[in-house]
Amino acid sequence: MQVKTIDQVIESDFALYNGDCVEVTRGLPDNSIHYSIFSPPFASLYTYSNSDRDMGNCRGDEEFFEHFKFLISELYRVLIPGRLVSFHCMDIPAMKSRDGYIGIKDFPAQLRQAFEDAGFIWHSKVTIWKDPLIEATRTKALGLLHKQLEKDSAMCRQGLPDYLITMRKPGENPEPIAHPGGLDRFFGENEPEAPKKPRPEPNKEAFEAKRAYVGEPVYSHQVWRKYASPVWMDIRQSNTLQYKSARDEKDERHICPLQLDVIARGVELWSNPGDIVFSPFAGIGSEGYQAIKMGRRFVGIELKESYYKVAANNLQMAVQEAFDDLLG
Incomplete structure (x- = not known):
């Protein structure tokens, strides 16, 4: 109610x-x-x-x-x-x-x-x-203007x-x-894809390790890698x-x-x-x-x-x- x-x-x-x-x-x-x-x-x-x-x-x-x-x-x-x-x-x-x-x-x-x-x-x-061009257009910040680069770049700065x-x-x-089974969805641009299945290798242990990695949790690993990044691009x-x-x-x-x-x-x-x-x-x-x-x-x-x-x-x-x- x-x-x-x-x-x-x-x-x-x-x-x-x-x-x-x-x-x-x-x-x-x-x-x-x-x-x-x-x-x-x-x-x-x-x-x-x-x-x-x-x-x-x-x-x-x-x-x-x-x-x-x-x-x-x-x-x-x-x-x-x-x-x-x-x-x-x-x-x-x-x-x-x-x-x-x-x-x-x-x-x-x-x-x-x-x-x-x-x-x-x-x-x-x-x-x-964030795109510095959008910031420059929105705020008209002196340090982001190209004309300031031409005039005196001592006052130029990053966005x-x-x-x-x-x-x-x-x-x-x-x-x-x-998160049982890991992360099953992604929020952002360029959603990750699971890597292709590995080809057989002479070293059986290396092949088994790769095959285990491309199992069900692989998507979660790729998503987590993006989320764990200190910079979200x-x-x-x-x-x-x-x-x-x-x-x-x-x-x-x-x-x-x-x-x-x-x-x-x-x-x-x-x-x-x-x-x-x-x-x-x-x-x-x-x-x-x-x-x-x-x-x-x-x-x-x-x-x-x-x-x-x-x-x-x-x-x-x-x-x-x-x-x-x-x-x-």
């Missing part, structure tokens, strides 16, 4: 709240979240709303982290011991008008340190490749990739995340919920929706079917949409009412699509 109020939508597959992420997270039980994945506000780089409660609506990095640390402590409390939280982030350009100089700020390192200060263990970090940083709560994981940049929902141009769009491939890999590696996936910055519902499609449950919080309404529709869509997939 569905229950709706002005500020929440609760169903068997998900719960979505329209409110302050710190206040709502405080209402969640201890050790109740299996995995969390989200894209936090990039300090003061973007202004999502004019609300005083919006962490992105701050005067600078110091003020942002002063507020963000309250959320980190709540994440530590609600996460099950031994489980993980992943956050999507990037280095932030320092601007002359805002920072007094042109350069780059290591925002991912600041985030990681804030999580470590709260007791989390740094678990992993993956670099997600800014995304990162997925994963932190682990100390303790013994009470429910192992097992194969994320489909346009595979976002914003793109998939194909809403009208007049509808409000999220500033930087997280690619569904990134979410799917995190959910696949670090949660079991039926687990609760949590996003304190749900936006238009990207993390919840992908989690539900993969048989997980979802809890999300979104402060901005317009995003919240879009997220509610997208999560309903995920439930219906997951049901349709079950029917074949």
Whole structure:
């Protein structure tokens, strides 16, 4: 039975709240979240709303982290011991008008340190490749412009990739995340293929080893090799919920929706079917949409009412699509 109020939508597959992420997270039980994945506000780089409660609506990095640390402590409390939280982030350009100089700020390192200060263990970090031409076209960054190369390349720089940083709560994981038989699907570009069957060799032991490798687990080995890479070159940049929902141009769009491939890999590696996936910055519902499609449950919080309404529709869509997939 569905229950709706002005500020929440609760169903068997998900719960979505329209409110302050710190206040709502405080209402969640201890050790109740299996995995969390989200894209936090990039300090003061973007202004999502004019609300005083919006962490992105701050005067600078110091003020942002002063507020963000309250959320980190709540994440530590609600996460099950031994489980993980992943956050999507990037280095932030320092601007002359805002920072007094042109350069780059290591925002991912600041985030990681804030999580470590709260007791989390740094678990992993993956670099997600982005096309520098697209970044140059979108941001008009001085360091990426070809005319700057011709004028004075001392100010030229490389593009800014995304990162997925994963932190682990100390303790013994009470429910192992097992993949019997390995990974049976792939999220991204250029899906791997199993190698061809080996030809016989004079050395019987070498042949038997090769034949064992090209058995059933070989696809999983190839997928894992891509997932375990410290650089993900194969994320489909346009595979976002914003793109998939194909809403009208007049509808409000999220500033930087997280690619569904990134979410799917995190959910696949670090949660079991039926687990609760949590996003304190749900936006238009990207993390919840992908989690539900993969048989997980979802809890999300979104402060901005317009995003919240879009997220509610997208999560309903995920439930219906997951049901349709079950029917074949």
